[in-house]
Amino acid sequence: MSSLPSIATVIGSGTMGPGIAATLARAGATVRLYDISEDAIARAEAAYGVVQGVLAAVDSPSAPGGSVSFGTDLDAALEGTELIIEAVPEKLELKQKVFADLEARIGDEVIIATNTSGIPITTMAESLRVPGRLIGMHWSNPPHLIPMIEIIPGQATDEALVGQLVDIVKAFNYVPVLEKEIPGFVENRVLYAILRECMALLEEGIVTPEGLDACVKWGIGYKLSVIGPTRLLDMAGLDIYQAVSSYLNKDLDVSTDTPQFIKDKIAEGKLGFKSNGGMYEYGEGDVDAKRKEIVTGLIAARKTLSSIPNV
Ligand SMILES: NC(=O)c1ccc[n+]([C@@H]2O[C@H](COP(=O)([O-])OP(=O)(O)OC[C@H]3O[C@@H](n4cnc5c(N)ncnc54)[C@H](O)[C@@H]3O)[C@@H](O)[C@H]2O)c1
């Protein structure tokens, strides 16, 4: 646990920030969770107890002394910090403004890790006073349950920082995946390739949302959670992959924009759980019930996956 910073700051307390903060705190760090929004901080404080229960349920690494404090005072959040994890909305200009606010308050030695879903680190670092301190640290949602983090150095990232972040991630028992920089990084390139095809199949009426979810959960998700795509090819046979990909790849969706039916839903204010409707509709209490089912399922699956060999 010695690689873990004593004090860390998480900037942005929306979907990702609280789980990130809680994971580091349980491993022993003093964590300050900062947001510009009092409401977001209040929601994070309310959710913290639940997240702590989830971390205990999956036996997440725990060390004494860790804590999370919550606040909207940036100077207080940055006092003595060694590692800043930025988790504000996915907008380059906003992130660059946040970095400028941070750099006006911190010493050159402080690391800034960005949880961007895929904006190139090199582009983000262009505006920094100390570009070498910026590195991609992409957590997957929910961050306190998915024990894998992509680490993405940009062209300017200090070489020593890469190993340092790998050690930090290992210190709280997550799997670090070191990658070369590419838009979307690896996880979201794969996820968005799947989602593009899924949305095309729905738009063309080939399958219902319920049918799609069942097919992908059992036919793809279940299998890939155990064996990974590279090993899957060995199990299926490379000759089979060649036979199928030779006619199928040319038929797969190649659209370059968001599907129109998704844009229409967004225009109607249908954003998913956060608006009680999106791909599915949710009545009173349904979203809370679904959230609980998802967390319960992820806890059970993580326990099982942790107890079987990596094949
Ligand atoms: N949601 C996901 O599934 C997911 C998964 C992995 C990575 N990410 C990435 O993590 C980042 C955060 O995503 P999210 O889903 O948590 O976003 P979110 O919109 O849920 O939360 C962002 C928070 O940042 C706060 N914020 C806005 N401007 C700020 C500022 N100047 N200073 C401090 N706080 C500010 C907002 O008040 C909000 O609470 C994004 O880059 C996103 O792409 C998201």
Ligand SMILES: Cc1ncc(C=O)c(C(=O)O)c1O
């Ligand atoms: C739809 C979607 N987009 C981005 C991300 C992460 O960057 C996730 C995720 O982590 O689950 C996601 O589901």
